[in-house]
Amino acid sequence: MSYAVPPTRTAAVVRQLRNEIVTGELPPGTLIKDAELAARLGVSITPVREAIAQLSVEGLIDIAPNRTRHVTKVTQKNALELIDVMSVLACAGFEWGVDNLTDTHIGLLRQRQKEFIDALAAGNVLAAGAAGADFSTIIILASGNRELQSMVDLVVARTMRILAMTAESDLWNSWISGHDAILQLLEEGDRKGALARYRQIYVDYRTQVERELFVDQ
Template sequence: MSYAVPLTRREAIVRQLRDEIVTGTLSPGTVIKDAELAARLGVSITPVREAIAQLAAEGLIDIAPNRVRRVTHVTQKNALELIDVMGVLACAGVEWGVDNLTETHLERMRQRLDEFVTGLQRGDVTAAAAAGADVSTIMIMASGNRELQTHVDLVVARTLRLLALNSDSDLWQIWIDGYRETLTLLEGGDRPAAVERYRAIYQEYRARVQSLLVEPPSTSAGPPHAD
């Protein structure tokens, strides 16, 4: 039997704030005040300041020279640059890990892909995003490079923050189709082709996001990723 290690107060605050920023509960430009936040969460100032420092390092909070902290504003350039970085890191991880994938890995990927689709169908973007991220994470972690996955996670958190999340967006279909076809190739033993199909997901996704940023649609979305 395994037991989850309890979160420290700093970790719990980081998770709470990151979720509020990613989902838009804390909108871009919102001023983050230590005392108010500590009172709202029922904690002391110290873990709040530590959490803010971590989120600033992740690019989710801006700290001005006068020490005012605000939720980061995002530009089109920021969004596309982050997608490019996310693609480079995730594709490298998949390329390194693909030869180590076992049948157990593939079964787990198929399960998480099904949960990704199911989450979107019931409008639970948070669950869908986590499941979708895991499809990539399973491949990346097969490389044995945990440091790479840590950096992927940070970029994914920032990328999710960039675009409003909506379960009805057609952006999700790029990931669903790409994951399905990548899995089919892996199950058929064609690993080089699977890597190329996975890489194509980012190319398609970037092109679509760029078109949406130029001409915003009536609904928007973010990546499922933890890729």
């Protein structure tokens, strides 16, 4: 799977910091210092500040009234709330797009699923997350509603970061088995069944997160 080169330094800093937050390299509560980041990434202060502002909008960085910045801390409550929001948006997109899928779309879905599984096998969580998200994106974009996809994109990074799953996490299994079942149903022509199975992924996923994560809270 190929990735586009960010068009600006700000976009490059946003992607780098987002990846570090999603993978847990920058854990929740980490103090963010402009000058230190600029020096580490080899850029000026301006793209760092612009990137921090963008990641604040995405909910990945908290900016306190005194202007100090920290990687957003995570609770079970906001993790489950994000999954609920993601479910509403993504399932709406799936419902609107599923009847527009062609054989070409289904071929792309199968390709993304393979990339998803291969990336997990290689321990590449970022690539796995991107391929898994693309699986849903293909169907949502088939609806023709790009505004919805923009909203989904805003939630995806926050949801991925909150879970910060390793490649070995059992939480991936809901998506692997769900995507496989959806592909089979689509190839059988059962669009309603595919939608129902997609919705079930979120039910299973939420249950797993509630049961297995944040158990000490």
